[in-house]
Amino acid sequence: MTGPYLSLIARIDRFAASVHARYPMQMTCHPTCAECCQAGLTLVMVEAIAVGRALGIEVDRILLQAGQPPLHTEGKCALLGPDNLCRAYEARPIICRTHGLPLLYPDQEGLTICEKNFHEVTPHNSAILDMSAVETALFAANLDFCRRHGYNPSARVAIDRLASLIPPDE
Numbered sequence: 001m002t003g004p005y006l007s008l009i010a011r012i013d014r015f016a017a018s019v020h021a022r023y024p025m026q027m028t029c030h031p032t033c034a035e036c037c038q039a040g041l042t043l044v045m046v047e048a049i050a051v052g053r054a055l056g057i058e059v060d061r062i063l064l065q066a067g068q069p070p071l072h073t074e075g076k077c078a079l080l081g082p083d084n085l086c087r088a089y090e091a092r093p094i095i096c097r098t099h100g101l102p103l104l105y106p107d108q109e110g111l112t113i114c115e116k117n118f119h120e121v122t123p124h125n126s127a128i129l130d131m132s133a134v135e136t137a138l139f140a141a142n143l144d145f146c147r148r149h150g151y152n153p154s155a156r157v158a159i160d161r162l163a164s165l166i167p168p169d170e
């Protein structure tokens with residue numbers, strides 16, 4: 001995985017940790033709460049390969065899924081295990097690392113916050129994540145990765161197609 005993507009992950013994780021530390025009573029996110037884990041997610045190549053590798057899927061098989069639509073668009077994410085935990089948690093995509101945080105979509109719905117969080121106080125501006133900046137950084141990291149490897153930077157891979165390729169346990 002290339003530096004720009006890893007450093008973006010590190011920045012998002014640091015931001016999320018800071019919001020959790022600052023608002024421990026307002027951020028109710030916890031393992032096994034999978035409200036945010038909905039079907040239909042598609043990933044840019046740098047994320048598809050990061051998640052796919054973590055699941056033990058060969059890169060050639062991941063590439064064959066590029067551009068294919070999701071198998072399902074309703075219900076829960078196909079990477080959610082029977083224990084309600086993510087099967088790719090350590091390598092989960094950027095969007096999943098922002099779950100539960102106060103998120104600003106300047107060109108769309110504005111500020112969104114999970115209905116389970118921030119019941120008693122309003123988050124300070126410095127605790128709100130600007131998703132347009134995140135998307136721009138992810139676009140740049142994906143472009144860098146695709147240029148290095150000769151992949152199509154516009155291609156996306158549906159996460160449930162990755163799930164369908166997980167090798168069976170030995």
Ligand code: SF4
Nearest residue numbers: 037077079080086096
């Ligand atoms: S990849 Fe993991 S964290 Fe992201 S939506 Fe799917 S199960 Fe949830």
